[in-house]
Amino acid sequence: MEAKVSFNIWTSGCQMNEHDTEIMRAILERDGYRWTPQAEKADIVILNTCSVRKAAEQKALGFLGNLKHRKEKEPGLVIAVGGCLPQNREVRNFLVNKASFVDVVFGTRNYHLLPQFLREALQQGKRVVADQTEDIPGPLPACRTSSVKAYVTIMYGCNNFCSYCIVPYARGRERSRPAQEIYEEVVQLADAGYKEVMLLGQNVNSYGEGPDGKVSFAGLLGRLDEVPGLARIRYMTSHPRDFTEELIDVIASSHKVCEHFHLPVQSGSNRILKLMKRGYTRERFIELTEIIRKKVAGASITTDIIVGFPGEGEADFQDTLNLVREARFDAAYTFLYSPRQGTPAEKMPQQIATDEKKERMARLLDLQNEISLQHNLSLKNQAVEVLVEGRSKKDEQRWSGRTRTNKIVVFEGEDDRDLTGALLDVTITGAQTWNLIGSLKKVHEKEESAPLKRSKQ
Numbered sequence: 001m002e003a004k005v006s007f008n009i010w011t012s013g014c015q016m017n018e019h020d021t022e023i024m025r026a027i028l029e030r031d032g033y034r035w036t037p038q039a040e041k042a043d044i045v046i047l048n049t050c051s052v053r054k055a056a057e058q059k060a061l062g063f064l065g066n067l068k069h070r071k072e073k074e075p076g077l078v079i080a081v082g083g084c085l086p087q088n089r090e091v092r093n094f095l096v097n098k099a100s101f102v103d104v105v106f107g108t109r110n111y112h113l114l115p116q117f118l119r120e121a122l123q124q125g126k127r128v129v130a131d132q133t134e135d136i137p138g139p140l141p142a143c144r145t146s147s148v149k150a151y152v153t154i155m156y157g158c159n160n161f162c163s164y165c166i167v168p169y170a171r172g173r174e175r176s177r178p179a180q181e182i183y184e185e186v187v188q189l190a191d192a193g194y195k196e197v198m199l200l201g202q203n204v205n206s207y208g209e210g211p212d213g214k215v216s217f218a219g220l221l222g223r224l225d226e227v228p229g230l231a232r233i234r235y236m237t238s239h240p241r242d243f244t245e246e247l248i249d250v251i252a253s254s255h256k257v258c259e260h261f262h263l264p265v266q267s268g269s270n271r272i273l274k275l276m277k278r279g280y281t282r283e284r285f286i287e288l289t290e291i292i293r294k295k296v297a298g299a300s301i302t303t304d305i306i307v308g309f310p311g312e313g314e315a316d317f318q319d320t321l322n323l324v325r326e327a328r329f330d331a332a333y334t335f336l337y338s339p340r341q342g343t344p345a346e347k348m349p350q351q352i353a354t355d356e357k358k359e360r361m362a363r364l365l366d367l368q369n370e371i372s373l374q375h376n377l378s379l380k381n382q383a384v385e386v387l388v389e390g391r392s393k394k395d396e397q398r399w400s401g402r403t404r405t406n407k408i409v410v411f412e413g414e415d416d417r418d419l420t421g422a423l424l425d426v427t428i429t430g431a432q433t434w435n436l437i438g439s440l441k442k443v444h445e446k447e448e449s450a451p452l453k454r455s456k457q
């Protein structure tokens with residue numbers, strides 16, 4: 001019997017890219033290709049790339065450079081480049097006109113056609129340069145990396161065009177999947193034993209213009225809250241401007257939607273927020289955090305912050321530090337501003353020197369890490385509900401999982417029972433900036449996940 005052609009997918013970037021890779025793997029296996037975890041052993045190497053920051057771009061081009069050398073020795077090697085990078089005009093020009101060793105160039109909305117592209121490359125020796133489409137593929141299979149939590153894409157693209165962001169150029173215009181299709185996918189996942197779903201979109205709050213009529217994000221969450229057997233619902237990424245009180249009320253009265261709110265604020269300066277085209281003020285953002293904390297007991301709020309946006313003066317940065325003090329985030333993902341080719345901010349005057357960005361970043365981290373630690377320390381000696389995701393990556397003797405507020409808890413099991421997928425109450429015995437330490441008194445698996453608003457955590 002003819003050996004199956006093997007393939008590997010090199011993935012970088014966000015959860016959306018991770019899930020796109022799960023889908024690409026499933027459709028290629030369905031088409032008769034054999035997955036291999038080692039790129040160096042694969043007949044076909046696919047790069048699912050990210051272009052959100054310069055570093056991600058260089059990482060992908062670096063790996064591509066290695067593949068070029070390998071191909072000089074192995075002319076039969078097939079290389080395919082997809083994800084966000086080929087949507088970047090400069091990189092696309094390089095891939096299409098200079099990188100003749102690349103056999104297939106595809107995008108973020110046509111990866112479901114990969115079997116066809118590879119057939120053309122393999123059987124006809126053709127070079128395939130596939131243009132990005134606005135269409136969205138119907139329900140697709142996925143080779144999921146977790147048996148506990150599953151990604152579910154609810155929409156594609158972004159129409160916001162924040163002045164620093166490459167995503168709208170890389171992922172196209174907003175398109176929402178039909179609500180019924182998403183509902184059926186989540187029912188299947190719950191039937192298959194998945195405890196948690198993570199709903200994915202660049203801006204989930206603007207979900208809604210689905211072909212089957214208007215179903216808002218709040219409406220979709222309300223429907224998914226009824227799916228039997230599912231314990232938890234999470235979603236990523238939200239836009240503070242589109243986070244409505246109606247949505248907060250749906251979350252506050254839901255059973256499964258977790259009390260974790262990730263709201264990327266990006267800056268605390270109204271002047272910089274305007275230059276970023278974020279569409280809200282620091283006052284409105286703070287008000288949003290207050291409404292959430294009033295309506296959802298025990299809610300955790302995390303954020304993203306960009307340091308060193310063009311024109312950011314010390315006063316603007318002080319505004320960011322003050323907002324961090326006022327909002328008291330549970331955690332913040334912080335980034336040095338990275339100019340992205342083709343975005344308005346790239347051409348803005350007063351680009352900040354890297355050293356200055358790094359000096360500001362250090363002050364921001366000092367402040368935020370202290371706040372994160374205080375939040376985590378406040379949970380000491382309390383029992384928290386944890387959905388166990390598996391063994392801790394850092395310590396195989398221990399288990400790791402998350403609370404409904406998205407805090408990582410690492411704890412020792414009582415015996416050598418496999419606790420993966422179990423919903424357990426773990427007592428917090430210690431806290432660090434980014435995670436909690438716990439001890440498990442007695443393995444008492446819970447049937448259902450309990451909303452915080454019921455259990456005073």
Ligand code: SF4
Pocket residue numbers: 158159160161162165166167168202203239
């Ligand atoms: S909403 Fe997010 S993905 Fe969309 S342009 Fe703004 S930062 Fe980028």
